[in-house]
Amino acid sequence: MGKIEFTAKQNEFIRLLKQNKLKRINLLQGSVSAGKTWISLIAWALWVATRPKDHLYMMCGKSLQTLKRNCLLPLQDLIGKKNFTFSVSTKEGKLFGRKIMFEGANDQRSESKIRGITLGGAYCDELTLFPKDYFVMLLSRLRVPGAKLIATTNPDVPTHWLKTEYINNGDLSDDMLNIFFHIDDNTTLPAEYIENLKKEYTGVYYDRFICGDWVVANGAIYKVFSDSPSAYNAADLPHFDYINIGLDFGGNGSQHALCASGITPDMRQLYALKTERIPAADMTPQALYKRVYDFCEDILKRYGKISAVYADSAEQTLIAGLRDVLRPLGIVVKNSRKREINDRIRATTMLMAGGRFKLVAAECNSLVNAFKGAVWNDKIIGKEERLDDGTSDIDTLDAFEYSFERYIPQLIKN
Ligand SMILES: Nc1ncnc2c1ncn2[C@@H]1O[C@H](COP(=O)(O)OP(=O)(O)OP(=O)(O)O)[C@@H](O)[C@H]1O
Numbered sequence: 001m002g003k004i005e006f007t008a009k010q011n012e013f014i015r016l017l018k019q020n021k022l023k024r025i026n027l028l029q030g031s032v033s034a035g036k037t038w039i040s041l042i043a044w045a046l047w048v049a050t051r052p053k054d055h056l057y058m059m060c061g062k063s064l065q066t067l068k069r070n071c072l073l074p075l076q077d078l079i080g081k082k083n084f085t086f087s088v089s090t091k092e093g094k095l096f097g098r099k100i101m102f103e104g105a106n107d108q109r110s111e112s113k114i115r116g117i118t119l120g121g122a123y124c125d126e127l128t129l130f131p132k133d134y135f136v137m138l139l140s141r142l143r144v145p146g147a148k149l150i151a152t153t154n155p156d157v158p159t160h161w162l163k164t165e166y167i168n169n170g171d172l173s174d175d176m177l178n179i180f181f182h183i184d185d186n187t188t189l190p191a192e193y194i195e196n197l198k199k200e201y202t203g204v205y206y207d208r209f210i211c212g213d214w215v216v217a218n219g220a221i222y223k224v225f226s227d228s229p230s231a232y233n234a235a236d237l238p239h240f241d242y243i244n245i246g247l248d249f250g251g252n253g254s255q256h257a258l259c260a261s262g263i264t265p266d267m268r269q270l271y272a273l274k275t276e277r278i279p280a281a282d283m284t285p286q287a288l289y290k291r292v293y294d295f296c297e298d299i300l301k302r303y304g305k306i307s308a309v310y311a312d313s314a315e316q317t318l319i320a321g322l323r324d325v326l327r328p329l330g331i332v333v334k335n336s337r338k339r340e341i342n343d344r345i346r347a348t349t350m351l352m353a354g355g356r357f358k359l360v361a362a363e364c365n366s367l368v369n370a371f372k373g374a375v376w377n378d379k380i381i382g383k384e385e386r387l388d389d390g391t392s393d394i395d396t397l398d399a400f401e402y403s404f405e406r407y408i409p410q411l412i413k414n
């Protein structure tokens with residue numbers, strides 16, 4: 001390690017490690033960018049280095065890819081290739097001469113893989129994203145004396161299993177260390193960077209990811225939009241690198257929905273250009289295709305290109321028919337990615353809050369109304385969910401999201 005400095009909060013944690021005061025479970029929780037992962041990796045490496053060489057150690061993330069990005073590469077950066085090597089394909093690494101195994105907690109087969117083994121220690125990245133069964137299994141594998149687990153997480157709903165069964169469990173207090181990190185604790189980041197980060201989160205996401213509170217999501221989802229819809233009107237339109245169309249097929253009671261959106265070359269700005277709802281009742285596939293064709297033709301005429309149409313992947317027959325219809329226009333029809341809805345919502349509200357989302361108001365009536373009407377389902381326990389009971393226009397939101405979800409990683413990175 002080169003010259004490194006800890007924040008005051010990180011020092012608190014390292015002091016406990018040095019005084020041998022870590023417990024069986026050690027949880028670092030709180031806001032984003034608070035310095036949890038950074039110090040937890042150092043603590044993990046320092047601790048593993050003091051432990052027997054013949055024990056087995058494990059590091060887990062939601063998936064192997066996120067583990068690599070969030071932890072394995074940063075850990076290698078911190079302590080050097082000499083001290084930590086890894087291979088994601090063999091799911092094994094060496095940390096100060098100790099064998100480390102890697103697992104993705106979301107892989108259905110992972111739980112059965114760890115079932116038989118005995119672990120000397122475990123590290124978990126973003127623990128709230130793990131299935132509870134996996135975590136329970138992992139804990140039961142920590143069987144050697146002095147075995148420990150170090151985990152980091154952001155907060156989630158207050159009914160999350162980690163909160164109710166572990167953090168709030170008084171019986172566990174001898175077994176569990178719980179350290180809270182606030183974003184302002186990370187004194188290594190420029191103040192301006194932190195100010196900008198705070199602006200990107202709104203509503204429940206602000207409470208959770210900035211304040212670090214375990215709170216439920218309730219009320220309006222796109223409050224940042226409905227508080228001042230006119231602030232999102234596009235004055236003039238920039239050049240777009242991508243123009244995509246999202247299409248959600250309606251069914252029982254719902255309508256078909258179309259949305260065209262554009263992304264600027266720097267991948268920073270998202271513009272909703274035009275939305276349309278089409279009643280689904282009694283509409284033949286041919287009539288629907290005609291409406292989609294007309295919509296696409298209009299976009300082509302005005303914007304000169306369509307990169308792709310992303311259509312609801314649940315309807316393969318309709319998609320096949322649509323491909324034939326749109327081929328003469330040179331338009332490809334692809335399956336919607338169907339990212340997790342909450343990831344799409346987070347991306348949208350981030351772009352809104354960061355002043356990076358605009359819409360052509362005169363053409364996007366249904367989208368404006370869909371944003372205004374969308375609310376969280378307050379009857380769901382365990383995870384927040386967008387209410388989808390026909391009282392708001394989820395179809396248009398789906399179509400809007402299909403149109404840009406493929407680009408969410410780039411849009412968010414910026
Ligand atoms: N002591 C330090 N010295 C230098 N850089 C640091 C230090 N602590 C944290 N950082 C940097 O601050 C940024 C945020 O830290 P980190 O990733 O640990 O936050 P986190 O709490 O895990 O956030 P999230 O909840 O978003 O995962 C990272 O870029 C990290 O490298």
Ligand SMILES: [Mg+2]
Binds near residue numbers: 037152
């Ligand atoms: Mg982290």
